[in-house]
Every structure is written in C-alpha cells, then in structure tokens.
Amino acid sequence: xxxxxxxxxxxxxxAGALRAEALAFAIAVPGATNIVHALVVxxxxxxxxxxxxxxxxxTRDTFARHLEGQIEAENAQQIAALREHCxxxxxxxxxxxxxxxxxxxxxxxxxxxxxxxxxIGPPRKKGEPGYRSRMNLETLxxxxxxxxxxxx
Amino acid sequence: xxxxxxxxALLIIGILMLAWGWLNTGNAVDGMQSWxxxxxxxxxLKVKEKFDAELRVATEIAKxxxxxxPQMSMPKSKFDAAKAGQAKLxxxxxxxxxxxxxxxxxxxxxxxxxxxxLSVVPGFAFMFTIACxxxxxxxxxxxxxxRLVKDSGAxxxxxxxxxxxxxxxxxxxIGIIVANVVKIPAWAAxxxxxxxxxxxxxxxxxxxxxxxxxxxxxxxxxxxxxxVFVLGSVGLVLFLGRRMQAGNSMTGILSAGVGVxxxxxxxxAAPVVQARPVDIAYTIGTILIWGVGCMFLFPTIGQxxxxxxxxxxAWAGTGILNSAQVAGAALAYDPTGIETLKVAEIFNITxxxxxxxxxxxxxxxxxxxxxxxxxxxxxxxxxxxxxLFVIGFLLMFLLSSTGIFTPAGHYQGKYFxxxxxxxxxxxxxxxxxxxxxxxxxxxDVVQLQAVRxxxxxxxxxxxxxxxxxxxxxxxxxxxxxxKAAIEKASKVAWHDSKIIGAFRDWLAWLFSIGLTGxxxxxxAKTIKQAGGKPLIIGGIVGTIKAVxxxxxxxxxxREFI
Numbered sequence: 019x020x021x022x023x024x025x026x027x028x029x030x031x032x033a034g035a036l037r038a039e040a041l042a043f044a045i046a047v048p049g050a051t052n053i054v055h056a057l058v059v060x061x062x063x064x065x066x067x068x069x070x071x072x073x074x075x076x077t078r079d080t081f082a083r084h085l086e087g088q089i090e091a092e093n094a095q096q097i098a099a100l101r102e103h104c105x106x107x108x109x110x111x112x113x114x115x116x117x118x119x120x121x122x123x124x125x126x127x128x129x130x131x132x133x134x135x136x137x138i139g140p141p142r143k144k145g146e147p148g149y150r151s152r153m154n155l156e157t158l159x160x161x162x163x164x165x166x167x168x169x170x
Numbered sequence: 171x172x173x174x175x176x177x178x179a180l181l182i183i184g185i186l187m188l189a190w191g192w193l194n195t196g197n198a199v200d201g202m203q204s205w206x207x208x209x210x211x212x213x214x215l216k217v218k219e220k221f222d223a224e225l226r227v228a229t230e231i232a233k234x235x236x237x238x239x240p241q242m243s244m245p246k247s248k249f250d251a252a253k254a255g256q257a258k259l260x261x262x263x264x265x266x267x268x269x270x271x272x273x274x275x276x277x278x279x280x281x282x283x284x285x286x287x288l289s290v291v292p293g294f295a296f297m298f299t300i301a302c303x304x305x306x307x308x309x310x311x312x313x314x315x316x317r318l319v320k321d322s323g324a325x326x327x328x329x330x331x332x333x334x335x336x337x338x339x340x341x342x343x344i345g346i347i348v349a350n351v352v353k354i355p356a357w358a359a360x361x362x363x364x365x366x367x368x369x370x371x372x373x374x375x376x377x378x379x380x381x382x383x384x385x386x387x388x389x390x391x392x393x394x395x396x397x398v399f400v401l402g403s404v405g406l407v408l409f410l411g412r413r414m415q416a417g418n419s420m421t422g423i424l425s426a427g428v429g430v431x432x433x434x435x436x437x438x439a440a441p442v443v444q445a446r447p448v449d450i451a452y453t454i455g456t457i458l459i460w461g462v463g464c465m466f467l468f469p470t471i472g473q474x475x476x477x478x479x480x481x482x483x484a485w486a487g488t489g490i491l492n493s494a495q496v497a498g499a500a501l502a503y504d505p506t507g508i509e510t511l512k513v514a515e516i517f518n519i520t521x522x523x524x525x526x527x528x529x530x531x532x533x534x535x536x537x538x539x540x541x542x543x544x545x546x547x548x549x550x551x552x553x554x555x556x557x558l559f560v561i562g563f564l565l566m567f568l569l570s571s572t573g574i575f576t577p578a579g580h581y582q583g584k585y586f587x588x589x590x591x592x593x594x595x596x597x598x599x600x601x602x603x604x605x606x607x608x609x610x611x612x613x614d615v616v617q618l619q620a621v622r623x624x625x626x627x628x629x630x631x632x633x634x635x636x637x638x639x640x641x642x643x644x645x646x647x648x649x650x651x652x653k654a655a656i657e658k659a660s661k662v663a664w665h666d667s668k669i670i671g672a673f674r675d676w677l678a679w680l681f682s683i684g685l686t687g688x689x690x691x692x693x694a695k696t697i698k699q700a701g702g703k704p705l706i707i708g709g710i711v712g713t714i715k716a717v718x719x720x721x722x723x724x725x726x727x728r729e730f731i
Contacts, residue, residue, distance in 0.1 A: 062695035063447075065349075066454055071366035071688065072434035072493055072522050074558055084441040085450060092447060149451055150698040 021047035026054045026133035028124055031096045032148045034139025037169040039100065042137045045167075048108035054131045055100050055113040057093055058123045060151035121154040125161040137167045173289035174279040177357035180292040181271025183299050187264025194257040206310040207252050214249035221245065256306055267295045286360070293361015294683075297368075297690075300344055301337075301682040309337040309505075334469040338501040341682055342465070345689020354690055365687025369497065370559045372680035376515055377566030378575050378673055379508070385567060388480075388513055391727065392520040395488050399719055400524050403711050404429035408535065410710065416703040418540045420449040422532045424456070424704045428711050430528050431521040432457045432492025438525055438555050442533040442546055448702075455699030456708040458692060461492030464716065469503040475724065476644055479509035485723045486510075487517020489716035491708075494688050501681055508674055511681070519560055526555035575669045595662045597628040601655035608645075608652040617642050624656070630663040 027042045029035040046053060067081060097113045104111035114131070116123040128136055141155070142148055159166055193199045204211040221244045228240045246254075270291045279285040316330025329335070348354060354362055380388075404425045411421025422443030427436035436453050439445070445453075468490060472482040486499045500514035533546040569575070597605075605625050612618045620638035623631060630636050642648070643656045 060695075062451070062693065062699060065691060065693040065696040066450065067433065067437050070434040070437045071369050071684075072431060072518075072525075072557055073437055073555075076554055077438050080441050080554075081437040084445075085447065088445075088447050088450075147448075147702060149448070150455075150701065151695070 021045070021050045022133075022135040023050065024052050024054060024131055024133045024135075026056055026124070026128050026131055026136045027100075028056045028058070028120075028136070028138040028153075029096065029100055030057055031092070031099075032139065032142065033146065034142055034169065036139075038137050038139035039103065041167065041169040043103070043107055043109070045135070045137070046107075046109050051109060053100075053104055053109050053111040054127070054133060055097065055111060056124055056127045057096060057113060057115045058120045059089060059093070059115065059117045060120060060149055061118045062149070062151060063089070063117075119154070120151060121157040121161070124153070124158055128162055128164065134164045135167060136162060136164060137169065139169050172279050172281060173286050173360045174274060174277075175289070175292075175357040176275065177292065177355075178271070178275060179355065179357050180267055180274055180295055183292075183295045184264050184266070184268030184271050187260045187267060187299070187302075189264075191257040191260030191264060194253045194260070197253075200253075203249070203253060205314065206307065207249055208310070208314060210248040210252050214247035217245060217247040259302070263295075263298060267291070270295075289360040290364055291361060293358040293687075294364060295361070296355070296358040297362060297365065297683045297687045300348075300686050301341060301679065304341045304344060304686070305337045305678075305682060308340050312336075312340065332470060332473060333466075334473075334502040334505075336502060336505040337678075337682055338498060338505055338685060339466070339469075341686040342498055342689035345686045346462075346692050349690040349692065350694045362687050362690050365684050365691065368680045368684030368687065369494070370562075372497075372677050372684060373515055373519070374559055374562035374566055375673055375677055375680065376508075376512060377563040378570040379512060379670065379677075380516075380567055380570070382571060384512070385516070388516040389520070391480075391484060392487065392517045395484060395719065395722065396517060396520045396524060399488050399715055400429050400521065400528070403715050404528055404531070406711050406714070407707055410707045411703075412539075414703050414707065416707065417449070418536055419443050419445045420452070420704060421707075422536050423449050424453050424707060426525075426528055426532060427453050427457045428491055428708050428715075430525050431518070432461055432494070434493055434522070435525055435528070439529050439532050442529055442551060443536045444540075444543065449704075451699040452702045452704040453708075455697055455701065456704045457491050459697045459700045460708060460712050461490060461495040462692060462697070464490045465495040465498045465502065468499045471720075472503050477723075478640065478644070479504060479507070480513050481723050481727050483510045483513025484517060484727050485719055487514040487521070488719040488723075491712055491715075493518050493521060494685075497681060498685050498688075501685070505678075508677060511677075519557075519563065522557045522560060525557070526552045529555050575673070595629070597624070597655050597659060601651060601658070602628060604649050604651035605655055608649050611645055611648060612642055614638075614641070624659060628659075630659050636660055636663060 022045065025042055025046055027038060029039055042053060045051075063085070066085070067078060070078065073081075093115055097115075100113070101111050114127050116127060124136065124138075127133075136158075138153065138158075141152060194203070204214075221242070225240075225242050228242065232238065232240055270288070274288065274292065277288070279288065312330040312335040316328040316335070319325050320328045333339075407425035407428050408421055411417075411424060416424070423436050423439050423445040426439035427433065429435070433454055436450065436457060440450055468482075468486050472485070475481075477485065482503050483500055486496050486503070490496045490499055496514050496518050497511065500511040501508075504510035530548050530552050533548060533551055537543045537545050602625050605621055609618070609621060612621055617638045620635045621642055623635060624639065630639070639656045639660065643653050
C-alpha cells in the first residue's frame with residue numbers, strides 16, 4: 019500500500035485543494051508514486067444560460083465560447099501549476115479533466131486510473147470563496163475500492 | 171452526434187392523450203370533469219334544465235295537436251364546449267405524438283437536420299403534457315380546494331388565490347421539480363431547450379393585442395420607468411462594485427444582470443467585460459435566486475395592494491430582475507385575462523431594447539477602468555445584441571392596426587354607441603338594482619357619476635367611464651352581482667373578435683409551455699452559486715429597485731390606461 023503506486027489527487031485550485039496537495043506530496047515517493055491530477059468541472063455550468071430567453075443565437079454562442087475559453091484557461095493554469103510542483107519534487111504527474119458531478123467523476127477516474135489512494139481537500143467552510151459544488155462524501159467513500167484520505 | 175434517443179415515451183404520451191380525448195368524447199369522465207369544471211358544469215345544468223322544460227312543453231303541445239313528439243337537440247353548454255376543446259387538442263396532438271413516437275422507434279437516425287428536428291418532438295410533447303395536466307387538472311383542482319377550505323371556515327381567505335396557485339405558477343413549479351428532483355429524461359432533453367422559442371412566439375403574437383393608444387401610452391410609461399430604474403441600478407452597481415472592490419469584470423456583469431434583464435443581460439455582457447467563470451456563476455446564481463423569489467412574492471404583494479393590470483405589470487416589469495420571471499409573475503397575477511401580461515411585456519421589450527445600449531456602455535466603461543483591456547467594436551456590439559423578435563412583435567402590431575384581426579372600430583370603442591348594442595346585451599333589471607344598492611359604497615365623485623350613468627343607460631358610453639368603473643369593481647365587499655354587471659358592460663363594449671379570442675387562447679398555451687420548460691432550466695445547483703459580493707450588491711440594488719418601483723407605481727401610475 020505504501021508508498022502508493024497511483025495517487026489520485028482531487029485538485030481545483032482552492033485553499034482546501036492546496037492542503038490536499040501538501041498531504042499528497044508528504045505521502046508520495048519520487049520514482050514510486052504516480053500522481054493523477056483529477057480536475058472536475060462541476061455540472062452546474064449546464065444550467066448557467068438555460069434561463070436566458072431574450073438573446074439571439076449569436077449572443078448565446080458568443081457567451082458559450084467565452085465561458086468555455088475561460089474555464090479552459092483556468093484549468094490549463096491549474097494543471098501547469100501542479101505539474102510544476104510535482105516536477106520540483108521529482109514526482110511523475112498526469113492530469114485528467116472531467117465534466118459532471120464531482121463524486122461520480124472522481125469514482126470513475128479512480129477506477130480508470132487504478133488508483134490505490136485518493137486524496138481530497140476538506141469540505142469548504144461557509145463563507146470561503148469558490149463554487150458551491152460540494153463533494154458527496156458518502157457516495158465517494160462507499161464507491162471507492164481504495165482508501166480515501168482527506169486533508170485537514 | 172445523434173440527438174434522437176430511442177424511447178417509447180413519445181408513443182406512450184400520444185396514446186394517453188388520444189385516450190383522454192376519447193374519454194371526453196364518450197362522456198366517460200363527466201363525473202371528474204363536473205368537479206373540475208364547476209362553473210361550466212353549473213351552466214350545463216341550467217342549459218339542461220331549460221332544454222328539458224322546453225322539450226316537455228313542446229311534447230305536450232305536440233300531444234295535444236295529435237302530432238308525434240318533436241326531435242330536439244340540447245344546445246351546447248360551456249361544459250360541453252370545454253370538454254370538446256380538450257378532446258380536440260388531445261386528438262390533434264395525441265395523434266401527432268403517436269405518429270412521431272412510432273417514427274422515433276422505427277427510424278435509424280443519422281447525423282443531420284432530420285435527426286435534430288425529430289429529437290425536439292419528445293421534449294415538446296413532455297412540456298405540452300405537463301401544461302395540459304396543469305391547465306386541465308391541477309389549476310381547477312387547486313381553485314376548488316381554495317374555495318372549499320375558505321367555505322369550510324378553516325381559513326378566512328382563499329389560499330389558491332392569495333398564493334396564485336394557477337396554471338402558470340404550477341407549471342413553473344412542476345418544471346423546477348422535474349429538473350431538480352426527478353431529472354429531465356434523456357429523451358426529452360433536446361426538446362426542453364426549445365422553451366424559449368414558445369416564449370418569443372408568445373411575445374410576437376401578443377403584438378396583435380395592442381391598440382395604438384395603448385402601445386403609445388405604455389411605451390412612454392415604460393421608457394420613463396425603465397430609463398430611470400435601469401440606468402439608476404446599472405450606475406448604482408458600478409458605484410457599489412468599485413467601492414467594495416468587487417473587480418471590474420464582476421461589477422460589469424452584475425450591473426447588466428441586476429440593472430437590465432437578468433440572465434439574458436449577464437449572458438450578453440459577460441464577453442465584453444471579460445467576466446471570469448466565478449463572476450458568471452455568482453452573478454447568475456444571484457439573479458436566479460432573486461428572480462424566482464420575486465416571481466412568487468410579487469403577485470401576493472400585488473394582491474395585498476389591490477393593484478390593477480397597469481400598476482402590477484409596470485411594477486413587475488421594472489422591479490423583477492430576470493425577464494423570464496416578469497412574464498411568469500404577470501401571468502400568475504392575472505391568469506385568465508392577459509392585460510397584466512400585455513403591460514409587463516411592453517416593459518420587458520423596453521428593457522431588451524435598452525440592453526444593446528447598456529452593453530456598449532459597459533464595454534466602454536470596462537476599457538476605461540481595466541488596465542490592458544482591448545477595445546471592442548462598439549457599433550458591431552450594438553447590432554449583434556439587437557433582439558430580432560421585437561421586429562416580429564412590431565410587425566404583428568402593424569398587421570393588427572390594419573384591422574385584419576379585429577372588428578372594425580374595436581379599439582375606438584365602437585360598442586360604446588347605442589346603435590351597436592343589442593337589447594340582450596344591455597344590463598338586466600336585477601343587475602341595475604344590484605348596482606343601485608351599491609351606490610353608497612362609491613365615495614369618489616367621478617366613479618359615482620360613472621355608476622349612475624351605467625344604471626341609466628344599462629351600457630357603457632365611453633372609455634373614461636369604463637376606466638372609472640374598473641376602480642368601482644375593485645371595491646371591497648362589493649355585491650358580486652354588481653361586480654359581474656360592471657364586467658359584463660365592459661365586455662360588451664370591448665367585444666373581442668373570434669380571432670383575438672383564439673390569439674388569447676394560443677398565447678396562454680405558448681406561455682404555459684414556455685414557462686414550464688423554463689422552469690425545467692432553473693436548477694438548485696445554479697441557484698446555489700449565489701454568493702460573495704454579487705449577492706450583497708445584488709441584494710441591495712435589487713431591493714432598492716423593487717421597493718422604489720413599487721412606491722413610484724403606487725404614487726404616480728394610474729391603474730387603468
């Protein structure tokens with residue numbers, strides 16, 4: 019089990035995710051552990067322009083392109099930052115991006131990557147900035163075939 | 171990508187609708203319908219009683235004359251007409267859905283237009299079925315329950331009326347429940363997205379129902395109110411955003427959303443102020459939570475203040491942040507007539523016309539305040555944001571002005587003239603007596619004169635008299651017969667054509683389907699994103715806008731135009 023061969027790290031740039039990153043680095047061993055960076059784009063974005071009925075198709079398309087571009091840029095920034103941190107520690111790292119419910123996506127990624135440890139950040143405290151897209155911990159804990167570690 | 175999902179759902183919907191049509195045609199559900207359509211059924215009983223008496227007399231006369239019993243058929247009652255209407259719609263749409271349902275099951279779709287258009291039909295059928303269930307069953311059911319609870323003495327007020335539990339609110343609520351609890355089925359997802367098409371078509375058709383005077387007066391009122399409140403709230407958000415250091419992108423998108431027309435404005439403004447995903451999520455969440463709350467709250471407050479169509483339409487059209495919820499609140503307030511919707515939509519259209527101007531303003535503001543921001547081609551932005559459906563609305567208005575939809579002189583008040591009103595349409599003696607009995611309750615001199623004139627002539631004589639009597643009809647504890655007499659006199663004077671009547675019916679269906687579908691696009695996950703500085707700024711400015719416009723409307727807007 020230790021050191022883990024494949025460590026799935028849920029990371030989307032928040033303060034909690036940075037604590038999960040520190041915990042993962044404390045566990046991972048260079049040369050022995052592969053870090054899989056799991057980046058989930060929450061599915062609430064599906065409903066973000068549903069209620070707009072006054073605009074024409076061109077305005078909606080422009081908005082969709084803008085939003086996709088912004089999300090892509092943010093993801094690329096987070097992927098690059100984590101990769102840089104891993105490289106500095108001599109850890110192998112690859113990233114996976116998924117769109118959907120965070121717990122469901124993480125379960126699928128853990129299955130696909132054959133992770134033997136999943137590390138996540140703590141639930142965000144009320145009032146902390148960030149998206150309201152909480153991880154369903156029960157779904158995740160029950161569905162995982164490997165240990166789950168949560169940073170404090 | 172293939173959009174059409176193989177599912178028997180559309181076929182099942184079609185068969186169920188055909189079955190409902192067949193049950194109505196065969197009078198198999200009369201017991202249930204007599205309870206749901208109580209008012210129409212009471213009319214049916216009167217028609218039947220009258221017919222039975224006539225038949226009895228005719229049979230006795232024939233018997234005396236030694237002739238065979240006459241063959242007479244009972245005239246159609248409102249109850250028969252309502253059932254026939256439901257059966258007709260059920261057969262037309264049920265038949266079409268069954269055919270398309272078979273096609274969905276039998277056809278192997280290939281990528282292309284045919285696949286996309288076919289994929290839309292099950293979603294439309296889904297929204298239409300919910301609209302039918304709500305309009306034919308749930309709306310009368312809640313109305314009956316409200317009356318029963320009030321009559322039983324358990325409550326002193328009608329909860330269905332006070333909370334506006336009519337087909338509009340129920341349709342939206344069911345849409346929200348479907349999206350958030352049971353989830354939109356995959357076979358319906360493509361069609362549900364067409365909800366906005368029904369709303370836009372509804373607004374275009376609405377153009378046929380305005381007179382030039384109405385459009386001019388409402389247009390002027392809306393330009394003044396929207397001008398003041400839109401520009402005021404955009405300016406206030408820009409000021410508060412900078413004071414609270416919310417960031418230029420977030421302040422820009424929030425000012426459009428809170429100031430102009432909600433989600434639509436946020437969507438239009440986001441690219442020009444380079445809004446980040448977090449700005450968009452916070453802003454749209456804030457607008458939705460505010461809009462949905464207002465949609466349920468405004469009609470109840472309107473009832474408490476006893477507001478008329480112009481007052482409520484003007485208030486909802488100005489004070490509710492999101493334009494979709496403006497239509498919802500207006501229809502929720504006045505589901506049977508569409509007078510409030512007519513006023514609210516003029517305000518909505520004025521807001522949309524302001525949108526390109528505000529987006530250009532924000533683009534210039536953003537470039538000025540954000541370091542390194544790129545200049546936008548302002549002319550291009552102005553043209554690309556122009557709402558094309560407004561042209562459709564104006565075309566319908568122009569067509570209507572030529573008189574092709576309405577009887578000649580309709581809007582000039584042709585039926586105020588004595589020659590045009592038949593004796594049958596004049597007030598009956600018992601209606602006149604009811605009005606005479608209510609004279610002491612009328613305190614206003616002009617309104618008193620209007621009632622006296624109605625008593626004397628048994629019909630309306632002018633638009634001004636009609637306006638005054640509308641105030642009288644809203645007097646608390648007015649005898650229901652006197653109120654009905656005023657409404658009857660007004661109806662006779664304004665005498666809608668069959669085409670206009672049909673337009674009103676189609677409009678109710680279009681908005682019902684559109685708002686049900688729109689309800690399906692309001693998700694708790696999106697609303698939950700409301701937060702941060704946008705929630706604080708949006709809350710402050712939204713409250714000022716709602717309360718400020720309420721005060722202005724109550725103080726300065728006449729109840730009837």
